[in-house]
Amino acid sequence: MEKSLLLQELPESSWPRERLLKEGEKHLTDQELLAIILRNGSRSQHVMDLAGLILKEVQHLYELKQLTIEEWMQFKGIGQTKAVELKAVMELGARIHRATQPKLGRVSSSFALGSHLMEEMKGLQQENLIALFLNTKNEIIQQKTIFVGSLNQSIAHPREIFREAVRVSAARVALAHNHPSGNPQPSRNDLDFTSRVRKCGEMMGIEVLDHVIIGENEYISLREENYWD
Incomplete structure (x- = not known):
């Protein structure tokens, strides 16, 4: 009886949506995921019941994408719009499943990394820290500006780098930032920050390949210049 009252008081699809927000989509059943997509049922049937009925009518989830508009109706x-x-x-789900992760080039050396970012970064008026996230083949799967500002500011924190690395399932990370002065020589803050990032990477099992500093017409690789030890 209490459960029936609860069903009447709450919006039809509130429970699976709330569960997804609290626990993540992987913890939801097929019925709950379908209920979220359906959004609502009918006056006489709750959306969870409708989702359950649909799943009983098919032998396998694969058959859902084979249903015609008329069969859904x-x-x-379920009207024509739904x-x-x-x-x-x-x-769209089928196309996403067939899609491959985009590649933005491959980092084969510090020279390749410096050349890749030189034209993009050398004219910037503020320091920009860019992270390149790589797969096991050193192919760039994501490039992102992590923050703008000097590396000695509080916003320069390794967690922003590794949060994104985990999100895109990166195996390695390469860093680059520019010096608006045009002089690519690393500062003490640059070296300290790099050391912190490398230590975090070691703890997380994500290798930091290099940190390149971009100047006006040249760059310095901290790995190549023996700042890596």
Whole structure:
């Protein structure tokens, strides 16, 4: 009886949505995920019941994407608009599954890294720290400006780098930042920051390949210049 009252008081799809927010999508059942996509059921049927009914009608999840718009509309509570949305969701999911992770080039050496970023960074009026996130083949899977400002400021923290590295499943990280003065010689702050990042990388099992400092027409690789030991 208490459960029935609760079902009447809460919005139809509130429970799976709340669970996704609190626990993440991987903890939800197929029925709960489908209920979120459906959004609502009918006057006589709760969306969770509708999702359960649909899943009982198919032998395997694969068959969901084979349902036609007319077949979706056979379920009470699914009109043409919702059937079209479901077909679009199924097709987008299939395309995402076939998609491959984009590659932005490959870092084969410190020279390649410096050359890759020289033109992009040498004219910047503020220091920009850029992280290149690499897979096991040293292919660039993501390039991101982590922050703007001097490396001695509080915003320069390794957690921002490794949060993104974990998000994109990077195996390695390469760093680069520019010196607006045009002189690429590393400062004490540059070296201290690099050391902190490398130590964090060692703890997390993500290798830091290099930190390149970009000047006006030249760069310095901290690894090549023996600042790495």
